[in-house]
Amino acid sequence: MRCQSSLPFQERNKTAEAAKMANTEKRLRILIAGAGIAGLATAISLTRISEIANLDIQLYEQAAELREIGASIALSPNGLRTLEKLGIDEALGDELGFRGPSGIPQIYRHWKTNQVVSVDTFGNVPDRRHQTARFHRGHIHAALAKHVPKEWIHLNKKISRAESNDDGVALHFEDGSSAYGDILIGADGIRSQVRASFYPDYKLRFSGKVFMRSTFDASLVEGKIPDLPADAAHWWGTNDSFFSSRLGKGQYTVVGAYDDGRSAEELERSVTWDQVGNVQFLREKYKDWHPVIKALTELTPHARLYPNYAGESLQTWVPASRVTLVGDAAHTHGGAFAAGGSLALDDSRALGLAFKHVFAAGGSSFSPENIQQALKLYDQTRRPHTARLLSIVHGLMNRKAPTFATPEEEDEALRSRMRSRPDLLWLSEHDVEKAFQQVVAESEQRNLDTQGTTRATQPYQKAESVVASSALGSKL
Ligand SMILES: Cc1cc2nc3c(=O)[nH]c(=O)nc-3n(C[C@H](O)[C@H](O)[C@H](O)COP(=O)(O)OP(=O)(O)OC[C@H]3O[C@@H](n4cnc5c(N)ncnc54)[C@H](O)[C@@H]3O)c2cc1C
Known part of the structure; x- marks a missing residue:
């Protein structure tokens, strides 16, 4: 489906309706x-998981x-x-992603002493290729992009608005053009x-933290800092934290996460996401931390700023019958x-x-009812899972910073917080396929129950409909 600036949405829908009547085997746009x-x-x-042949996908x-x-x-x-399931095998090896020599997914160190206070562990990850790996985002993004035909991707298309009705969907772009489709x-x-087009009142909230991130060649720090951990390390201070790790392809990263102190409005006015930051600020912020961290900031050549926002869980990810949301x-x-x-x-x-369950495996048509069924199964699989994460995020954001009588008391509280982190294995080792199968099983059970209820409570109507259909049969 190409961008079409000339057809208004309503007319386009009439055309789509005519095409739908003429050809039930049409491609789904x-x-x-x-x-x-x-x-x-x-x-x-x-394309790969759903195994549906006649999809027309445009990004x-x-x-x-x-x-x-x-x-x-x-x-x-x-x-x-x-x-791996998507077939992006090149991203699973050790060239693109970095896995530390200890085989520990995350190591938490004390900000001042560098002492390891706590670690995460794997639950059930026997295949090394599935163990937590750290990448430059651009490398993962490029690995995915290689598997999407270039002609599907339309660049320089800034979306200003989206709309949908029972027959189709539309995207409108800042350059004045529009694109139309089925989903x-x-x-x-x-x-x-x-999301803003369907949830105009939805608001993001500043978490109070800004991430200052940098990625650079590992040779700038490796072999130059005594005691630099070979594994990724997450140093926790009372309010702020610092992260460092090697990445794949010989890259290295540092991330300073600090309480910004400015109000959400002030921050909104003065800092944009991905803005170039002042690396001198990073050095100043962490100058009293352990010498490894201090040295890392001194050798960090540049940094960018990422103010951190979060929002509430949505009531549905299917805000209109042909629309859904993925990712952030x-x-x-x-x-x-x-x-x-x-x-x-x-x-x-x-x-x-x-999509596979509704269209490919069941051989169903691309009817509005089937589209909605597929989107709802997706919503039921993913939304409760991420809602659980969002409730933890908001709990942390709402937490009042405690006050302490002495530095020792404050330090003990920090160590105790580091040791009692929430167990997140349900998140990091989540089996999405199993979750999906469970949703399907529950949905089928509900259908059976409804049929049973209908039979039990409406025997008369049921009998009537049998009579009606057999009367129709006798006319054929
Ligand atoms: C440029 C960039 C750099 C990032 N860097 C990091 C990082 O260093 N570390 C990290 O942990 N996470 C980073 N993230 C976020 C991380 O990629 C996501 O949290 C995660 O991968 C989920 O991805 P997503 O595709 O849902 O969202 P995103 O990765 O945010 O992708 C959204 C895409 O939509 C495009 N887009 C947004 N608005 C419009 C619009 N109006 N019209 C058309 N296109 C639009 C964006 O350009 C982007 O390509 C970054 C995201 C972006 C966009």
Whole structure:
């Protein structure tokens, strides 16, 4: 489906309706808003996981080119297993992603002493390729982009608005053009215009934290800092934290996460996401931390700023009968627990599974009812899972910072917090396919129950309808 600026939405729908009447075997036109990790993975999943042949997928991306942008991104076992299912095998090896020599997914160190206070452990990840790996976001993005035909991706297409009715969907762009299709998938990130079109009152809230991130050649720090951990390390202070890790392809990352202190309004006015930051500020902020961290900031050549926002869980991810959301557009958890990349991949897989279940496996037509059934199965698989994460995120954001009588008391409280972190295995090792099968089983059980109830409570109507259909049969 190409962009069409000349056809108004209503007329376009009439054309679509006529085509639908004429050809029940028509291709299903899917518009994907945004070609980030979620958008690309969704395009791949809808072709490979769903196994539906006649899909016409078009992605609309605001950027002028798909290039290596961003800093570090972690993928946990759930995301890596999904990458494998999507067929992105080149991302599973040790070239693109970094796994530490200890085999421990995350190590938490004390800000001042560098002492290891706590560690995460894997639950059940026997295959090393599925163990948590750290990437430059651009490398994962590029690996996905290689699996999406270039002609499907329309660049320089900044979405201003989306709309939908019973017959179709439309995306409208800032350049005045529009695109029309049968299904719309909003994959346009945390500030999604698709979400805003259907939830105009939805608000994001500043978490109070700003992430200052940098990615650079590992040779700038490795071999130059005594005691630099070979594994990824997460140092916790009372309010702020610092993260460092090698990444794949010889890259290295540092991330300072600090309480900004400014009000949400002030921050909104003065800091934009991905803005170039002042690395001198990073050095100043962490100058009293352990010498390893101090040295890392001194050797960090540049940095960018990422103010962290989060929003509430949506009531539905199917805000209109032909529209859904994936990735950060659907679950606005911000940078919490480095879960965004893996969640986006699992969203895409769940949507592919839902399409396969309704259209490919069942051989059903692309009717409005079937479209809605597929989108609802997807929603029921993913929304409760991410709602659980969002409730943790908001709990942390609402937490009042305690006050302490002495530095020793404060330090003890920090160590205790580090040791009693929430267990997040349900998130990092989530089995999205199992969750999907469970939703399908529950939905089938509900249908059986409803049929049973109908039979039990409405025997008369049931008998009538049997009579009606047999009367019709005798006329044929
Ligand atoms: C440029 C960039 C850099 C990032 N860097 C990091 C990082 O270093 N570390 C990290 O952990 N996470 C980073 N993220 C976020 C991370 O990629 C996501 O949390 C996660 O991968 C889920 O991806 P997503 O596709 O849902 O959202 P995103 O990755 O945000 O992708 C959304 C896509 O939609 C496009 N888009 C947005 N609005 C519009 C519009 N109006 N019209 C058309 N297209 C639109 C964006 O350009 C982007 O390509 C970055 C995101 C972006 C966009």
